[in-house]
Amino acid sequence: MFNLRFTIQNLKSFLISIVVLLLLFWSVPTPTLAGNLSSAQNSPPLSLSLFPFSPSLFPPPFSLLPSTDSDEPVYQERVVHSPDGIGKFYLGREISQIMGHLGAAWLERPTRQFEEQPQELVNALHLKPTDVVADIGAGTGYFSFLISPLVPQGKVLAVDIQPEMLEIIETAKQEQQINNVEPVLGTDTNPNLEPASIDLALLVDAYHEFEYPKEMMQAIAAALKPNGRVILVEYRGENPFVPIKALHKMTQKQARKEMAAVGLVWQETMNFLPQQHVIVFGKKEAKES
Structure with a gap:
């Protein structure tokens, strides 16, 4: 006992x-x-x-x-x-937390080509030569410069809230003599894009860092042309074996919920990348009177 x-x-x-x-x-x-x-x-x-x-x-x-x-x-x-x-x-x-400009080298790492297959992503965007693309959270302009040759009669708006990142983009633009990439300084709540001015808003591993996601996405939605698209590329939050910090990943369910909150409609999810979702949204169609 x-x-x-x-x-x-x-x-x-x-x-x-x-x-x-x-x-x-x-x-x-x-x-x-x-x-x-x-x-x-x-x-x-x-x-x-x-x-x-x-x-x-x-x-x-x-x-x-x-x-x-x-x-x-x-x-x-x-x-x-x-x-x-x-x-x-x-x-x-x-x-x-955000990854600031002091982490710029991470965005340009040589291993990114086979870790994320960025060229395959750009090819899957199905861009037209005249498209206007907003690279939101452009960072060093990694994707802006990949997209640039595909829109020779259009342009890429490289949007970032960090002036230091835009300086990197401007330097690379001058060195490579690229004329259709335009750095745009945004704020925490506004990408500073004209209404109905863009065909595509591309957000690669950026959305989860927005301090004001609702306000930013409302402004991005307003900048879309009637048939414009928003494409979120985020590390798969459903997969614990993707070696990225948990808060820097998103599940498809969460992404769809947050986009629906600002009136964006899910169109498709592509899973051809090794570790990331490619989630496509469009503007909600106007109701017939």
Whole structure:
């Protein structure tokens, strides 16, 4: 009887210790904004963990999950959040930290050709020579310059909110003597595009970093021509073995939910890339009177 009592008491102590450790784990203090930006600029989204199921892949306890109350504001901010996020949530998803201009080398890495197959992606866009393409979150202009030869009578609007990235694009443009790539400085809420001016908005591994995704996508939707498209390219959030930090990936379900919130209609999802979804959206058709 004594041994049984002793065993039960040890088991209770063990369970209490586990609960305490879990509470401590989910109580990591929120970094300052400066800390967020600093670490983001020096850290690419690659997950270096050999074990794919890192803690950031799992949601916090249910009491910390976003409420579905329709009276809640568009965004919720929480002290308890992933170290890879900014503590701001939109439709149940935590917004990731940005990769700043100090991480530009990651975008131009030589291994990107076989890791992501960017030329195959560009070929699958089915662009017309006269198309106007907005490369949203253009970074160093990696995709802008791949698209440029395919739209000789059109142009590429390389949109980014970081002036340092646009300086890189302008330098490369001058060196390569390319005339149909135009750097555009956007803001956190507006890509600064003219209404009904673009045939395609391409967002490659960028949307999940938008601090104001609803406002940005509303502005992008307004910039689309009547038959314009939005194409999201995001690492597959459904696959824990894709070696990218959890908040830098998106599931197709989440992407479709967020685009529907701004009136964009899903058209198709292509999965020909090794690790990324290619998700196509269009403008909602006007109702017949």
